[in-house]
Every structure is written in C-alpha cells, then in structure tokens.
Amino acid sequence: MYSSAQDTNKRSKSLAAPTQDTTLVKTDSLKVHSTELTEKKQDSTLVDSITPKKELLENIVVYKATDYTTFNKKLQTLYLYNEADITYGDINIKAGTITINYSKNEVYAKGILDSLGEYTQAPVFTQGQQVVEPDSILFNTESKKALIFNSITQQGEGNVIASITKKENDSVYFIKNAKYTTAENLEDPEYYIKLRKAKVVPGKKIVTGLANLFIYDVPTPLGVPFGFFPQSETHTSGVLLPSFGEQNDRGYFLQNGGYYFAISDHVDLAVLGDYYTNGSYGLRTESSYVKRYKFRGNMSFRYENLINSERGFPDYSKSTVYNIRWSHSKDGKSSPNSRFSASVNLGSSNYYQTSTNQSNNANRLNNTLSSSVSYSKSFQTEPEVNVSLTATHSQNTNTQQINMTLPTLQASVGRVYPFAPKTGSKKGIIQNISLQYSTRGENRIQTTDSLFFKSEMFDDAKVGMQHSIPISTNFKVLKHFSISAGASYNEVWTLKTIEKYYDAVQQETITEELSGFDAFRTYSFSTSLGTTVYGTKSFEKEGKSPKIQAIRHVMRPSISYNINPAFDKYYDTYEVVSADGLTTSDIEYTRFEGAVFGSPGKTFSSSMGISLSNNLEAKVRDKDSTATEPKKVSLLNNLNLSTSYNFAGDSLQWSPVRMSGGTQLFKNKMSVNFGATLDPYALDNNNRKIDKFNINNGGSLFRMTSANLTMSYSLASKSGDKKDKNEDKDHLDNIMSGGRDDDMFGESQDFSNPNRYKDKDKSEDIPSEFYNFKIPWSLRLAYAVNYNNSQRQNEISSHSLMFSGDIELSPKWSFSASSGYDFKNQGFSYTQFSFERDLLSWRMNFSWIPFGTYQSWNFFIGIKSSILKDLKYEKRLQPDRQL
Known part of the structure; x- marks a missing residue:
C-alpha cells in the first residue's frame, strides 16, 4: 500500500449572514427585467484565442498484466509484470515487464528471468504492419522515438538483426552493427551480411555503408563499400544485375543484365541482354500479363x-538466331460463347542447338516446332452456328521447312432433323434423318527458314475452301443391330490451277500455274451395321468366394460399305512424244493437282470394311474385408482388328489386317x-x-509385315509417390517444348531464368528425429521395339530402353x-546427371552431360531467396556448338 499526507490551513471565522428585509417593495409591471438589460448576445463566429492545454496522453491507454499492475502517483509511473500487454493508439507492446513513466512520456519494456535463470517473454513491439522483437525497448509516446536493443525485424523476405536500433519516426530506423539474412535459424544464421551502419525505411529500402558477407560468423572478402536493398511490398521497377563468367570460344561475358519494368498490377516487362568480349551479344524481352477471371x-x-572464334581463323563464323514464345489462355467463365488461346514457339531452326543462354534438351532432341493461335465463337441460335479462326505453324528443324496457315477459317451449322417430331423421341429411318453444313478455308504457305518473315514467303501461297454437307440417319433392326447410312456432298474452291503440256524441243513436261477461280464437286455414300456382344464367365460357387469371381468380355463387331x-x-x-519422234502416248492429269484440299479421284471405289474391338475385365475379391463389392480390374483395355475388301479392284482386293491393343498392369503403373x-x-x-494369297504360296495365313511394342513403368517409394511434377511450372514448360512428362530427355535449364533453382516444398510429416531409413526414390522406364518385314528383311528397325529417376x-x-x-x-543415348545439395538458405546444383554432341557441365551455388538471387556463383562448360 502507498499513502501520503499534508498540512491544512486553519479555518477563518465565519461571517454572519446578512438579514433579509421583510418589507415588500412594489414593482412596476412595465419595467424591463434587469437580467434582460445586462444580457449580451454572443457572436457565433467568435473563436477563443487561448489554445487549450494539450492532454497528457493523446490516446487511451489499455493495459493488462498477469501478476500485478501498480501505479506510483508520486513518480507518475505505472508498473506491469508478467505477460504485460499495453496498447496506445496503433502501438502495441507485449513483454514480461513494462514500465510507463507519465511525467517523461516514456515506456520501457523488457523480458523477465524464469526460475531457471533464462531470459523469457522478450518484448514484441508492433506499430502498424511493423513488428520488432528486441531484448528491451525504450519508447517515447510524445516524440514517437525509440531505442531498441538486440532487435529482430522482418524486412521483406529477409530479417534484420540489430544490436542497437534508433527509431526516428514511423518510417525511418537507424541501426548499428546489424545482420541481414534470409536464414530460418535467426539465433545462429548460417550466413548474413553485416551492416555496420544502415538506414531502414520499412517496406521500401535499406541503405547501408560498408557491408560484407559472413558465413557462420566467418568474414569473407565479398563485400561492398555501400549497398541498397529494395524492400517494396509490391512489384516495382529496377535494375537486374548481370552474371559474369567465361566461355572457351567467346571469351568473358556478362549475361542476363537489364531492367525490369513494373508497368501495372496486370502486366510487367523485363528487358535483358548479354555481351561477350569476342563481339557476340544477345537481347531478350519477357513479359507476363494477367487479369483475374x-x-x-x-x-x-x-x-x-x-x-x-576470331576473324581470320579458319573456324570463324557468324550467325544470328531468334526465338518467339507466346502462351495465352482465357478463363472460360468470362465469356462462355467465345474463346481465344495461343501457344506459339517459332524461330530459327537451330536456335536451341546454338543458343548460349539456355539448355533446352526437349527442344534439342525434338525436330518439330509448332504454334497455334485460335479464336472461336458460338452463336446461340437454332440451329447453333460455330465460327473459328486459326493460324498454325509447323517447322522442321532438320529440313528447315515451314508450313503455315494464315489463317484457317472454319464454320459449321448444328445438326438439323427436318423430319423429327416436335415432341417426343425420334424413331425410325425418316425421323432420324439429319443434315449438317460445314466449311473450311485455308491460306496455306510453305517456305523455308531463310525466307521466313520475308515477302517471298507469300509467293507460293495456296488458297482454297471446302464445303461439306453430310446427310445421315440411323435405326435399329432385330432389336440388337444398329444401322447407320449416309451420303456426303463436297465442293472445293481454289484460286490456282495448273496446265501441263509437253515441250518437244526441250523434251520435258512443262507445268504452268493458272490464276483464277475454279471448283470441283464430289459425293460419296456409306453405311454400316454394328452391334455389341457381352459375355460373362462366373467362377463363384456356393459357399466359396474365389479370388477371381468373374471375367467379362465385350465385343463390338462392325461392317461398313x-x-x-x-x-x-x-x-x-497431254501428248508426249518419244525421243525418236515416232511413238506418242497420252498422259492423264487433273488441273487441281497440288490444291489445298486435294484433287478429285478418278477411280471408282466400292469397298467393305470389317472391324472388331474387344474389351476384357475381371471382378476380383477386394483385399479390404470391409468392402461390400468386388473390385473391377482391366485385363485388356482394347484389342482392335480391322481390314477391308475392295469390290472394284482388279487385284489385291484385301487390305492388310491391322491390329492394335493396350492395357494397364500393376495398379496402372505399367502401360x-x-x-x-x-x-x-x-x-x-x-x-x-x-496377287496371290500367302497361304497358297506355301506360307502361313498372314505375313507379318510390321509390329511394335511400347511399355512404360513407374516405380517409387512411399515418399516418392507424393511428388507431383505436373505442378512444377518448369516441368510443364518442358512438356510444351516437346519433352516428356517422365523427363526421359532430362531437365531443361534456362540460364536466363533466375528462379530455375527455386526452393522445393518440404513435407510437413516428420516421423522422428532420425532420418527415415526408407530412402525416397523414383524410377521411370520406357521401352520400345519396332519390327519390319515388309520385304523379307526380317529386322528390328529400332530397339531402345529409356529411363529416368x-x-x-x-x-x-x-x-x-x-x-x-x-x-x-549398341550405345547409350542422351545422358544427363544432376547432383543437388540443400544448404538451408543456399542451394548447390551440378548437372553433367558426360558424352555425346552436347557434352557439357554446369555448377551453381546461390541463395534461394529472390531478394538476394544475384548473390551466386555459376560456372559452366558449354558444348561445342560447331558439332
């Protein structure tokens, strides 16, 4: 308890109250009341010139503590102990003990010692979005300044550990002998950048004087006389620092330096460049854009x-390569009746073989680059009308031949049933008659890599349009057979035709191209008969439950004409004269040869097609004793047989029998x-x-001319099963570039991408303190063999096994x-090894291609955090591009 006392003055004698006159005085009723004469009307615009005295505290102080809260009235001091918590405006302090001095407007917070003598309940200072965790803090509520001792402050992706911090105001801190690190263990960080003196503007920047790198408190010579750390919470424009190195054929280089433009919240732009001391250079622009929904x-x-090499040497060469990539996807919910998409990958045919700033193995080993840009729209009419416009590109990197359609126009009208009833289902031949209309127009361009993006590429462009009107109907006979019949009318328009004649002087056939509209019309008829046959073999017996309970066989035979x-x-x-000038012969041709949609056939065809598809399933007793139903297992997904017979042919009327099939084994892990x-x-x-059957020629019923077998198998430990590579953006880019989803072509490396060595998500399941003896692993196998015996060569044309793991x-x-x-x-195919070490806040990676055309290696060590991505070391041996 606390109490105080003081002396009081003696009381003075009281004065007698004046006596009141009881004599009544008569007042005049017309006399104005005295108060009305003395009252003054107050001016509403009058402002008091005297400023009111400022309150001792501008905000309400809310405080609490677990053990006790006391107030020293004489010292004007408030004491809070154990789990103390005080809130003043936007400032909150939590600590073991807090002392508030109202006379000095100061708040002092620190931790307390527990029963074991350990320092606990260290202060947590929060002001707005800034959180500081020091050993102790002294804060002035009037000036808003503070002295913070041994604090830890999160700034962006990193943390600042400072021995002394002076808080100047809400937006400026001065620190001394601080450590900046992105390590997770802040008590013993594996690395930090020591800042002797620095200025911190929270959420914006850190400006420091002399700073150098420490690794486990050991100083390194890596340092700068001054530094700048951007700490913006939003994306901002800025300089991208280049990486340096050396190449054996181009000298020293600076790569991936440039500038990043934060244009808006929806689009950005990065302009990057490379320079080599032998004169080589590279330029790149990369942009991403997004608008939600x-x-x-x-x-x-x-x-x-x-x-x-160098000018004057025999191996000197100079070349330019380029590549354009564009990917665009639209949210289907934004406009359900229209869609726009783009997937573009075009450029120089040898770009992926000669580029010095990436190693895309998928595109190196893939011989085709393809692109597609399309827009489609549906009109909700009756019948529905669909229109699409598409531009496509296909490029063979070996032959450097490019095929393009600029553009392809497609339009179709929904199927119409002119004889269908207004209500109810359609029955019979007449009611199921339907017709449809579709058209397709193309502007087809065929050019080479050297003429790409030049006016000459349009010289041999071909334009054509095809109209198609199919009419069909279907009905059932004998309850189990389905018959479909139809006819198709086609009309083809073209703007270029040809004319051929024989030049007797030059003794060769001359082909002239004619410009002008021309068309041809064709039609055809078809019908088919099909059914489905089900067969089930049950192995269940009374009182017994075998493991295989039943096998089901589904057959779908079909005959078409x-x-x-x-x-x-x-x-x-046209007439051709022989060399002796005596013999002549007539050569038949059509003026529509080489048209976009082909030429009309001159041979009558009447053929019958026969096909049979099979599916085999089994019902197996489930290992789970609680399961009430048996489990379905696919024994044979499909087994298809097909052939045809040409009634109009004069020989070789039967076509070869084609067989194909597939299945999944071992819980769908083997395909x-x-x-x-x-x-x-x-x-x-x-x-x-x-024209003689093989069985009549002393052979078997059929002669196998070709065969193929492919198998893929995935194995993994229990931990390895948790990996999902399809969620990796780099893995998806590998597939889009022509790679495989099982990484059989190795992992691609884009040296211009600073985030290619990003931190992987760690599993939250930690079974024990010790390392799990079941080492996580995964293995993927792909086997392929092809057999060819079309001309009795009886050979294995290709036989390979690919694996990755x-x-x-x-x-x-x-x-x-x-x-x-x-x-x-008898040799190994493309081989790549990769070793990786997780160094907590750092990552080390070594990839190696030990032999072959692309023999090379790459070593990288750097910080995972994107804020310090330029703090790295990278060394690589490029493959010999001349090969």
Whole structure:
C-alpha cells in the first residue's frame, strides 16, 4: 500500500449572514427585467484565442498484466509484470515487464528471468504492419522515438538483426552493427551480411555503408563499400544485375543484365541482354500479363548474334538466331460463347542447338516446332452456328521447312432433323434423318527458314475452301443391330490451277500455274451395321468366394460399305512424244493437282470394311474385408482388328489386317501398347507383292509385315509417390517444348531464368528425429521395339530402353539421372546427371552431360531467396556448338 499526507490551513471565522428585509417593495409591471438589460448576445463566429492545454496522453491507454499492475502517483509511473500487454493508439507492446513513466512520456519494456535463470517473454513491439522483437525497448509516446536493443525485424523476405536500433519516426530506423539474412535459424544464421551502419525505411529500402558477407560468423572478402536493398511490398521497377563468367570460344561475358519494368498490377516487362568480349551479344524481352477471371499469358522474344572464334581463323563464323514464345489462355467463365488461346514457339531452326543462354534438351532432341493461335465463337441460335479462326505453324528443324496457315477459317451449322417430331423421341429411318453444313478455308504457305518473315514467303501461297454437307440417319433392326447410312456432298474452291503440256524441243513436261477461280464437286455414300456382344464367365460357387469371381468380355463387331464414284471429267490429257519422234502416248492429269484440299479421284471405289474391338475385365475379391463389392480390374483395355475388301479392284482386293491393343498392369503403373500389320498376300522373288494369297504360296495365313511394342513403368517409394511434377511450372514448360512428362530427355535449364533453382516444398510429416531409413526414390522406364518385314528383311528397325529417376540420398542430398540404351546400335543415348545439395538458405546444383554432341557441365551455388538471387556463383562448360 502507498499513502501520503499534508498540512491544512486553519479555518477563518465565519461571517454572519446578512438579514433579509421583510418589507415588500412594489414593482412596476412595465419595467424591463434587469437580467434582460445586462444580457449580451454572443457572436457565433467568435473563436477563443487561448489554445487549450494539450492532454497528457493523446490516446487511451489499455493495459493488462498477469501478476500485478501498480501505479506510483508520486513518480507518475505505472508498473506491469508478467505477460504485460499495453496498447496506445496503433502501438502495441507485449513483454514480461513494462514500465510507463507519465511525467517523461516514456515506456520501457523488457523480458523477465524464469526460475531457471533464462531470459523469457522478450518484448514484441508492433506499430502498424511493423513488428520488432528486441531484448528491451525504450519508447517515447510524445516524440514517437525509440531505442531498441538486440532487435529482430522482418524486412521483406529477409530479417534484420540489430544490436542497437534508433527509431526516428514511423518510417525511418537507424541501426548499428546489424545482420541481414534470409536464414530460418535467426539465433545462429548460417550466413548474413553485416551492416555496420544502415538506414531502414520499412517496406521500401535499406541503405547501408560498408557491408560484407559472413558465413557462420566467418568474414569473407565479398563485400561492398555501400549497398541498397529494395524492400517494396509490391512489384516495382529496377535494375537486374548481370552474371559474369567465361566461355572457351567467346571469351568473358556478362549475361542476363537489364531492367525490369513494373508497368501495372496486370502486366510487367523485363528487358535483358548479354555481351561477350569476342563481339557476340544477345537481347531478350519477357513479359507476363494477367487479369483475374479474364485471361493470363506470357510472351518472350530472344535474339542472339553469335560469333565463333576470331576473324581470320579458319573456324570463324557468324550467325544470328531468334526465338518467339507466346502462351495465352482465357478463363472460360468470362465469356462462355467465345474463346481465344495461343501457344506459339517459332524461330530459327537451330536456335536451341546454338543458343548460349539456355539448355533446352526437349527442344534439342525434338525436330518439330509448332504454334497455334485460335479464336472461336458460338452463336446461340437454332440451329447453333460455330465460327473459328486459326493460324498454325509447323517447322522442321532438320529440313528447315515451314508450313503455315494464315489463317484457317472454319464454320459449321448444328445438326438439323427436318423430319423429327416436335415432341417426343425420334424413331425410325425418316425421323432420324439429319443434315449438317460445314466449311473450311485455308491460306496455306510453305517456305523455308531463310525466307521466313520475308515477302517471298507469300509467293507460293495456296488458297482454297471446302464445303461439306453430310446427310445421315440411323435405326435399329432385330432389336440388337444398329444401322447407320449416309451420303456426303463436297465442293472445293481454289484460286490456282495448273496446265501441263509437253515441250518437244526441250523434251520435258512443262507445268504452268493458272490464276483464277475454279471448283470441283464430289459425293460419296456409306453405311454400316454394328452391334455389341457381352459375355460373362462366373467362377463363384456356393459357399466359396474365389479370388477371381468373374471375367467379362465385350465385343463390338462392325461392317461398313462405302462407294466413291470416279470423277474423271475433271481429268485432261497431254501428248508426249518419244525421243525418236515416232511413238506418242497420252498422259492423264487433273488441273487441281497440288490444291489445298486435294484433287478429285478418278477411280471408282466400292469397298467393305470389317472391324472388331474387344474389351476384357475381371471382378476380383477386394483385399479390404470391409468392402461390400468386388473390385473391377482391366485385363485388356482394347484389342482392335480391322481390314477391308475392295469390290472394284482388279487385284489385291484385301487390305492388310491391322491390329492394335493396350492395357494397364500393376495398379496402372505399367502401360503396355502393341500393334501389328498382317498381310494376306505373298511376295515374289523380287520381294514385290503379288496377287496371290500367302497361304497358297506355301506360307502361313498372314505375313507379318510390321509390329511394335511400347511399355512404360513407374516405380517409387512411399515418399516418392507424393511428388507431383505436373505442378512444377518448369516441368510443364518442358512438356510444351516437346519433352516428356517422365523427363526421359532430362531437365531443361534456362540460364536466363533466375528462379530455375527455386526452393522445393518440404513435407510437413516428420516421423522422428532420425532420418527415415526408407530412402525416397523414383524410377521411370520406357521401352520400345519396332519390327519390319515388309520385304523379307526380317529386322528390328529400332530397339531402345529409356529411363529416368531420382533418389534422396539424405535429407539434404539428392541425385537424378536420365539416360537410355539403344540395343540396335549398341550405345547409350542422351545422358544427363544432376547432383543437388540443400544448404538451408543456399542451394548447390551440378548437372553433367558426360558424352555425346552436347557434352557439357554446369555448377551453381546461390541463395534461394529472390531478394538476394544475384548473390551466386555459376560456372559452366558449354558444348561445342560447331558439332
């Protein structure tokens, strides 16, 4: 308890109250009341010139503590002990003990010692979005300044550990002997950048004087006389620092330096460049854009001017390569009746083989680059109308041939049933008659890599349009058979035709191209009969429950008949004179040769097609005793057989029997697909097919001309099963570039991407303190074999095994590899090894291609955090591009 006392003055004698006169005085009723004469009217605009005295505290102080709260009235001091909590405006302080001095407007907070003598309940100072965790803090409520001792403050992705911090105001801090780190263990960080003196503007920047790197408190010579750390909470524009290194054929280089433009919240732009001391250089622009619930996409353009060796040397060469990538996707909910998408990958055919700033193995080993940009719209009419506009691009990197359609127009009208009833279902032949209209127009361009984006690429463009009106109907006979019949009318328009004649002087056939509108019309008829046959074999017996309870076989046989008339009216002839000038012969041709949609057929065709598809399933007793139903297991997903017979043919009327099938084994971890071609006709002594059945020529019923088998199998430990590579953006980009989802071609590396070594998500399940003896691993196998015997060569045309896998040797070490073996040529295919070490806040990676055309290696060590991504070391040996 606390009490105080003081002296009081003696009381003075009281004065007697004046006596009141009881004499009544008569007042005049007309006399104005005295108060009305003395009252003054107050001016509402009058402001008091005397400023009111400022309150001792501008805000209400809310405080609490667990053990006790006391107030010293004489010292004007409030004491809070154990789990003390005080809130003053936007400031909150939590600590073991808090002392508030009202006379000095100061708040002092610190922790307390527990029974074991350990310092606990260290202060937590919060002001707005800023949180500081010091050992102790002294704060002035009037000036808003503070002295903070041994504080830890989060700034962006990193933390600042300072011995002394002076809080100047809400937006400026001065620190001394501080550590800046992105390590998780702040009590003993594995690395930090020591800041002797620095100024911190929370959420904006850190400006420091002399700073250098420490690794486990050991100083390194890596330092700067002054530094700037951006700490913006939103994306902002800024300089992208380049990385440096050396190449054996281009000298020293600076790569991936440039500027980042934060244009808006929806779009950004990065401009990057490379420079090599032998004169080579590269430029790149990369942009990403997104609008929520509307669309998203990214674009990139890369250009490189590459110089090999030195001018005057025999191996000197100079070349330019470029590549354009664009990906765009639209949210289907934004406009259900229209859609726009783009997937573009085009450029120089040798870009992925010669580029010095990326190693995209998928595109290196893939011979085709393809692009597609499309827009489609549906009109909700009756019938529905669909229109689409598409531009496509296909490029062969070996032949450097490019095929494009600029554009392709497609339109269709929904199926119409003119004889269908207004209500109820359609029955019979007449009511099921339907017709449809569709059209397709193309502007097809075929050019080469050297003429791409030049006016010459349009010289040989071909334009055409095709109209199609199919009419069909279907009905059932004998309850179990389904019959469909139809006819199709086609009309083809073209703007270019040809004319051929024989030049007797030059003794060669001359083909002239004619410009102008022309068209041809064709029609065809078809019908088919099909049914479905179900067969089930049950193995269940009374009182017994076998493991295989039943097998179900589903067969779908089908017979079709097609008629294609001969349209020889569109064919002409020209006369060819032999070299002796005596013999002549007529050569038949059509002026529509080489048209976009082909030419009309001149041969009558009447053929019958036969096909049979099979599906085999089994019902197996479930291992789970609580399951009430047996489990379905697929034994054979499909087994298809097909052939045809041409009634109008004069020989070789039967076509080869084509067989294909596939299934899934071992809980769908193994995929098996196979196929074969069986020819019923024999070969003569010159290995040419003759009109004689093979069985009548001393052979078997069929002659196998080709066969193929592919298998893929995935194995993984229990931990490895949790990995989902499809969620990895780099993995998806590998697939889009022509790679495989099982990384058989290795992992691609884009050296211009600073986030290619990003931190992986760690599993939250920690079974014990010790490392799990079941080492996580995964293995993926792909086997393929092809057999060819079309002309009695009886050979394995290709035979290979590809594999890729990874293993986590320890919680921090991992190893991955991808390779393959060619059994036909007896050699290893493209092989890549990768070693990775998790160094807590750092990451180390070494990838190695030990042999082959792309023999190279790359070593990288750097900080995971994007704020310090430029703090890295990278060394690589580029492959010999001349190969």
